[in-house]
Amino acid sequence: MNGIRYSLVVPLYNEEAVIEACHQxxxxxxxxLDGNWEIIYVNDGSRDxxxxxxxxxxxxxxxxxxxxxxxxxxxxxxxxxxxxxAAGDAVIIIDADLQDPPExxxxxxxxxxxxxxxxxxxxxARKGETAAKKLSARLYYRLLRRITDVDIPVDVGDFRLxxxxxxxxxxxxxxxxxYVRGLISWLGFSQTYIDYIRAxxxxxxxxxPLRKMVKLALDGxxxxxxxxxxxxxxxxxxxxxxxxxxxxxxFVARLFDLVVMExxxxxxxxxxxxxxxxxxxxxGIIGEYIGRIFEEVKGRPLYIxxxxxxxxxxxxxxxxxxxx
Ligand code: UDP
Ligand code: MG
Numbered sequence: 001m002n003g004i005r006y007s008l009v010v011p012l013y014n015e016e017a018v019i020e021a022c023h024q025x026x027x028x029x030x031x032x033l034d035g036n037w038e039i040i041y042v043n044d045g046s047r048d049x050x051x052x053x054x055x056x057x058x059x060x061x062x063x064x065x066x067x068x069x070x071x072x073x074x075x076x077x078x079x080x081x082x083x084x085x086a087a088g089d090a091v092i093i094i095d096a097d098l099q100d101p102p103e104x105x106x107x108x109x110x111x112x113x114x115x116x117x118x119x120x121x122x123x124x125a126r127k128g129e130t131a132a133k134k135l136s137a138r139l140y141y142r143l144l145r146r147i148t149d150v151d152i153p154v155d156v157g158d159f160r161l162x163x164x165x166x167x168x169x170x171x172x173x174x175x176x177x178x179y180v181r182g183l184i185s186w187l188g189f190s191q192t193y194i195d196y197i198r199a200x201x202x203x204x205x206x207x208x209p210l211r212k213m214v215k216l217a218l219d220g221x222x223x224x225x226x227x228x229x230x231x232x233x234x235x236x237x238x239x240x241x242x243x244x245x246x247x248x249x250x251f252v253a254r255l256f257d258l259v260v261m262e263x264x265x266x267x268x269x270x271x272x273x274x275x276x277x278x279x280x281x282x283x284g285i286i287g288e289y290i291g292r293i294f295e296e297v298k299g300r301p302l303y304i305x306x307x308x309x310x311x312x313x314x315x316x317x318x319x320x321x322x323x324x
Contacts, residue, residue: 006089013078015096018203020053021202023039038064038088040312068305090112092162098199099200122195123155124197150224239278301317
């Protein structure tokens, strides 16, 4: 056995239905590898038996570790905590629901050994997901790519292998509204991908309701682009030109009595409502950014760990947290 160490980071939120099957499939793949491994489960404030089941897995195998959050901080914070504590030469992030097949890990490792620092899984198809989710994901990734200045690949989730150097660089980034896949693209390094078909969820339901999905989508856009803010300038200039032309038309028409002027309640209302609508939308966009600036300024930790199980070779960013 060579001395390479692999760390697996698995976020868990109410995953009692899948955790055992997930663990079996992960260990089967890891045991077939040439090297040492650790699995870091991150219990993101689950309210079911996930924590209990994960603790049992830790007790049967010292290579299995568990970080427990004090509440639900969200998927992106969960994988960040796992990566902050991962001591491997290569770190692999994978969902617990087996939508991302663990059997691809050896292929990712081969690409890493061939020199890539980041190997991400590119979804060529998604199974067991609603048509609306597939369509919105498809459109979103393309929009994101179009409006951001960072080269964020399309149809790619957080299932990926990253080198320890990338993991350390990522841990040094302090931002709160994290869009991890975007941050990894922003970091650079040599990146490659392997295609895969995203399987349906093994059991249970998605832990990403619309609210969380919209938050993640907005984080992706606002963290990497301020083009939406510039939209206001574009619309403003366009509308000013239109209204100036209209003004000119009204002036000339009045001067030469070209059209009979009626008291124009309807047209006035249209103009007022239209402009108010645009102003409110722009205020909303500005609000989204200001809200995020507010989050960053407060400087609170990204996550709070209330319990750890197992020996961690690397400590995360939460130095002063309670250790039982
Ligand atoms: N997850 C989490 N915290 C959350 C939501 C999800 O840790 O607040 C985990 C979840 O347990 C799973 C992964 O993130 O391992 C992906 O979630 P899910 O499969 O529900 O998302 P989907 O694949 O439906 O987008
Ligand atoms: Mg899933």
